[in-house]
Each structure stands twice: as structure tokens, then as C-alpha cells.
Amino acid sequence: MLRIDIPQRGTLELLHAVFDINGTLAVDGLPIPGTIDHLKQLSLSLSIHLLTAGTHGHLDMLRSVFSFPLRQIQTGEDKVRVVQELGPANVVAFGNGANDAGMLQLAALGIAILGEEGAAITALQAADVLSYSPINAIDLLLQPERLIATLRP
Numbered sequence: 001m002l003r004i005d006i007p008q009r010g011t012l013e014l015l016h017a018v019f020d021i022n023g024t025l026a027v028d029g030l031p032i033p034g035t036i037d038h039l040k041q042l043s044l045s046l047s048i049h050l051l052t053a054g055t056h057g058h059l060d061m062l063r064s065v066f067s068f069p070l071r072q073i074q075t076g077e078d079k080v081r082v083v084q085e086l087g088p089a090n091v092v093a094f095g096n097g098a099n100d101a102g103m104l105q106l107a108a109l110g111i112a113i114l115g116e117e118g119a120a121i122t123a124l125q126a127a128d129v130l131s132y133s134p135i136n137a138i139d140l141l142l143q144p145e146r147l148i149a150t151l152r153p
Contacts, residue, residue, distance in 0.1 A: 002045040004144045007152045012108055014046055016086045017141070020079070020095035021052035021062060021070070023117035025134050029058040031065055032115070038138040039068065045141070049086070051079055053099070079103040094137055101126040109147075111137045 002014040019025055025035050039048055048068040052059070053075075063070050073079055076099035083091050083103045093100070093107035098120035104110030105126035112119055112127035113134055124130060129150055131137035140147040 002141060002144075004141075004147060006148055009151055009153070012092075013090060014092050014108065014141075015090040016049060016092070017042060017046045018049045018051065018079070018083055018086070018091055018093045018103060018107065019134075020097060020100045021050055021066075022055050023096040023115060023119075024094050024100075024113045025050070025066075026062070027116045029055070029062070031062070032134055035134050035138075036066060038135050038142075039066070042138050042141060043068070046092070049082060051082060075099060076102045080106055083107050092141065094134065096120065096123055098122045104128075111140065113137055 004012045022029060026032060050066055050068050050070045051073050054072055079100060080102040083093060083106050088106045089108050091107040092109040093103045094111045094113060095104055096113045096119040101122040104112060104123055110127040111129045111131055112123045114130055114132050
């Protein structure tokens with residue numbers, strides 16, 4: 001569990017991290033360098049859940065490279081269901097696409113990634129925080145003072 005007390009916002013008690021893959025952890029279906037190591041470090045505090053529609057293919061390669069369960073989904077509603085199953089109050093969600101907006105909004109903490117594949121405006125509007133890489137986004141949790149500084153009123 002990861003507990004983060006944000007002044008005037010409350011305490012986040014996170015158990016799960018839900019990640020979109022394409023555009024968030026990968027570019028053109030290939031993992032962004034350094035991301036896997038950061039995920040492993042985060043997994044010491046949170047369970048990691050990877051979601052993808054498999055837009056770029058490479059599913060077998062992604063399953064072998066990421067050492068976490070990878071769930072193939074079809075729609076944004078599927079992503080919302082995953083967050084609902086895990087309990088939204090205990091989830092941090094990461095994504096960049098229009099199909100990520102629902103899970104970003106539902107999760108206790110939504111982090112949009114503006115990377116090389118861009119980010120949908122709906123994802124940005126649904127998120128609590130915007131980060132320019134998955135490594136920086138994960139670092140918000142590994143070094144929570146950064147997150148506190150960003151979200152405190």
C-alpha cells in the first residue's frame with residue numbers, strides 16, 4: 001500500500017496501479033526505455049495491472065518483456081470495469097488516450113501521460129495530473145512529495 005496525505009485533499013490509500021500500454025508505457029507498441037525498471041520499483045508498493053487493446057500488435061513480445069499480467073481489452077468501458085473491480089478508491093490510473101478518460105476520472109488518482117504518441121483532450125480533462133513521460137509519472141508515486149506539491153491547493 002502507498003499512503004499519500006495531500007493537504008486539504010485528503011489521504012490516498014493506493015493498492016493498485018492500472019496502466020494503459022500504447023502511448024503510455026510504449027511507443028509504436030515497443031516499451032519506452034527505463035519504464036520496466038520503474039514498474040518493478042513501483043510494484044514493491046502497488047499491484048501492477050497492464051491493459052491494452054493491442055493496437056500496434058506485439059502482444060506476445062509485450063507479455064514477455066513486462067513481468068506483470070497483461071490484460072487485453074477492447075474499449076474504454078473495459079478499462080473502467082477493471083478499475084471498478086479493483087475498487088476505485090484504491091487505484092491510480094495512467095493513460096493517454098480517449099479510451100483512458102473513464103478510468104482516469106474514476107480512479108482515486110488519474111495521471112495522463114503526454115508522450116510521443118500525444119494525448120487525447122478527454123484524457124487530459126479527466127486526469128488529476130499531467131506528466132510528460134511514464135517514468136516521471138511513476139516518480140510522482142515513488143517520490144510522493146512531488147505529487148503533494150502538484151496537487152495541494
